[in-house]
Amino acid sequence: MNSGLFTVMWGLTATAFGWIVATDFRDAARRLELMSRRSLPFGLGRQPVPVIAGVPVLRLVAGVFGLVGPVVLVVGLVELAGPDSAVTSAMPRPPLPFLLFATVPVALGLWIMWRPSGPLRGEWAGGGVVRRAAVVVLTLSVLCGLFAFVFDAMTVQPLCWLSAAVSGLILLPGRR
Structure with missing residues (x-):
């Protein structure tokens, strides 16, 4: 993969994410x-949010992404x-145990996002055609x-990242 292509994709995603959350477009910071x-x-999300965390800090961090x-x-x-x-940078192929171990966080993350109280399940239940398509594209990405x-x-991985970023940006701002 070309490092310039990765840098362009990172810059586009960071700019879009940063400006959407920092300006709180359609209450995106609160939704995120x-x-x-x-x-x-394990119910950790029901505990009170510390004073240092929350929407203002999230908007501040997003502002840094929006500027960088x-x-x-x-x-x-x-x-x-x-x-x-x-010139492309060729990465060495990781060993098989590492690849098998890499599937654990992805499977756990998808399970957490799709469980009955997970955010993707809520987006699916309350969304229209575009939001449901974004949920499917995010999962498939x-x-x-x-x-x-x-x-x-x-060579396919940047397309997966880009489609996940676009579908995530569709889901982030929320419904009208």
């Missing part, structure tokens, strides 16, 4: 904080336009990223 609390296992994202985007575009743009990692298809 609520989704992250609902995704905690355009800079990273420009750096990535310069890398893509530069003379070394055809996570699985696609795992299979691309396991089967060493690193």
Whole structure:
């Protein structure tokens, strides 16, 4: 995978995420904080939020992403336009036990997100056609990223990341 392509994708995602959450577009910061609390296992999400955490801190962190994202985007575009743009970085294939161990967090994460009180189940139940399609694309993108990692298809992995980021940005702002 070309490092410039990764940098451009990171910059685009960080910029979009940062500006949407920092400006609290359609109450996105509160929804993200609520989704992250609902995704905690074993009832930890029902505990009171510490004073240091919450929506204001989330908006502050998102503001940093919103400011750094355009800079990273420009750096990535310069890398893509530069003379070394055809050079790709080949990653060594990880050993099989590591690949099997990598599936555990993905499976656990999908289980947490799709359980009856999970955020994806709530988005599915309360969403229209676009929101349900975004939930399906987000789930399939996570699985696609795992299979691309396991089967060493690193050229497909940026597409999985990009589709997951776009579908996550569709889900984040909330309903009208």
